[in-house]
Amino acid sequence: MSSISQEQKTMSSISFNDLHRIFNKLDKNGDGLICLQELKWLFDRIGIQLTMEELESFLEKPSLDFNEFLFFYESISKQNKGECKGGVGCLQDDHEEEMEIVYMAFKVFDMNGDGFISCDELENVLSRLELWDANRNDIDYCRSMIRAYDTNLDGKLDFEEFKNMMLLTT
Structure with missing residues (x-):
């Protein structure tokens, strides 16, 4: 490696x-x-x-x-990303593409399309990707994952909260 x-x-x-x-x-x-x-x-x-x-x-x-x-x-x-030699426009293009990727990921997790990611939706998607251990009782872990980025404390993630989670954890 x-x-x-x-x-x-x-x-x-x-x-x-x-x-x-x-x-x-x-x-x-x-x-x-x-x-x-x-x-x-x-x-x-x-x-x-x-x-x-x-x-x-x-x-x-x-x-x-x-x-x-x-x-x-x-x-x-990086597909569809043009060659960039490093100007302000390049940074804007990179930011827009990053936001588009985050938004597409949000839509995958927001299974019912209500604009929020619930604990059930998070668990469902992670299970489908086999990144969730269904044998453990992970409902509390799921809630704590959401709670870490749930700034308005409604128990679910809206797009801004999800975006912050994605950009802060990468």
Whole structure:
């Protein structure tokens, strides 16, 4: 794992540790590789519809090791981002794209579309991604996760609270 750069460890949308956990969860057979079927399973779970042919064409290989997975994540998270040489406009574009990503993530968690993320919705999405241990009694843990960012103390997260959580924890 020594070939992982510091830039890869500080990716913007999802932390390095979260990406490592996701990779390990996807690697069902523990061979240190994620095959196309495992990657397609993830996309299906988060609502991105890709055919196996589209995925094969995009990756041009049958499986990814962790470093390739990081590169893949980095490339899709920067997709549609133009080359930027560092002006004020660049910072604005980066901020707008980051907000769009956060908003899309919010919509995934806000399953009933009411503009809030409840504890049940949070648990449901994390369970679908297999990042939630349903065997533990985690309802208190779920509430404490929400409570940490619930500034108006209504027991759920609105978009601003969710945005603060996402931007402060990455």
